[in-house]
Amino acid sequence: MIKMAAIKPSAKALQFTRFAEASKLGMQDAAEEVQKDIEATTKTWQHQPAVTIKERTDGYAITVDDDVWNMLDKGTRAHRIIARKAKRLRFMGGYRAKTRPGYIGSQSGGSTGGPVFRSAVNHPGTVARGWSKLIGAKYRARLASFISKRIKEAM
Numbered sequence: 001m002i003k004m005a006a007i008k009p010s011a012k013a014l015q016f017t018r019f020a021e022a023s024k025l026g027m028q029d030a031a032e033e034v035q036k037d038i039e040a041t042t043k044t045w046q047h048q049p050a051v052t053i054k055e056r057t058d059g060y061a062i063t064v065d066d067d068v069w070n071m072l073d074k075g076t077r078a079h080r081i082i083a084r085k086a087k088r089l090r091f092m093g094g095y096r097a098k099t100r101p102g103y104i105g106s107q108s109g110g111s112t113g114g115p116v117f118r119s120a121v122n123h124p125g126t127v128a129r130g131w132s133k134l135i136g137a138k139y140r141a142r143l144a145s146f147i148s149k150r151i152k153e154a155m
Contacts (some may be wrong), residue, residue, distance in 0.1 A: 007116075008095050011054055013117045016125050017081060018154040019151055020148070022151045022153065023147050023150065023153040024149040025147060025150045026143070026147030026148070026149065026150040026151070027059045027143075027146070028060060029146045029150070030142065030143050031053045031060035031062055032059075033105065033139065033142075033146075034138065034139055035051050035062060036102065037104050037131075037135050037138070038062070038064055038069075038131070039128070040104055040105050041069070041099060041104060041105060042069065042106060042140075043105070043106040044106040045106065046109055047066075049064050049066030049068070049069045050064070050065045050066065051063070051064055052064075067150075071128045072099060072126060072128075072131075073124065073128065073129055073130065073132050074128055075126050075127055075128040075129070077125050078122065078123060078124050078125040079090050079122075079125065080120060080121070080122055080123070081120065081122075081123050081125050082119070083118075083120065087119065088117040088119055089118050089120070090116070090117055091111070091115070091116055091118075091121075092112060092113050092114070092115060092116070093105065093112070093113030093114050093115070093116050094111070094112035094113035095109075095110070095112065096108075096109040096110065097109050099101065100128055101128060101129050101130060101135060102134065103129075104134055104138075129136045
């Protein structure tokens with residue numbers, strides 16, 4: 001006599017909606033890592049810029065609402081600074097930058113030397129740090145691993 005019985009797989013049934021949710025979670029994980037990298041660029045600053053993560057239909061948007069961060073990210077041209085509300089400008093004689101181009105992070109630095117007084121100065125400009133491009137490239141390369149990790153967990 002031949003006996004037949006249905007074979008039921010022990011694995012979870014595939015539900016493709018779980019993959020979409022897992023992909024979204026993977027993108028959220030990447031967005032949180034981007035936020036950490038942005039915060040690393042301002043770690044030694046006295047003020048901490050606000051980093052906002054907003055969910056969109058196609059992923060997440062990470063924004064930094066801070067004029068100083070955006071100015072350093074994009075850089076500035078050489079320009080002249082003139083005393084307007086006082087007779088002279090007052091600044092310290094030296095300066096060591098806390099950040100540098102092509103580096104995601106922040107180190108100690110700041111003003112050094114004694115005070116200097118001038119009615120005007122020619123500022124040499126600020127070299128762009130390029131953080132948004134660096135961080136974007138870093139996580140574009142890693143996004144697939146964040147998503148695939150979450151998909152494997154959903155299976």
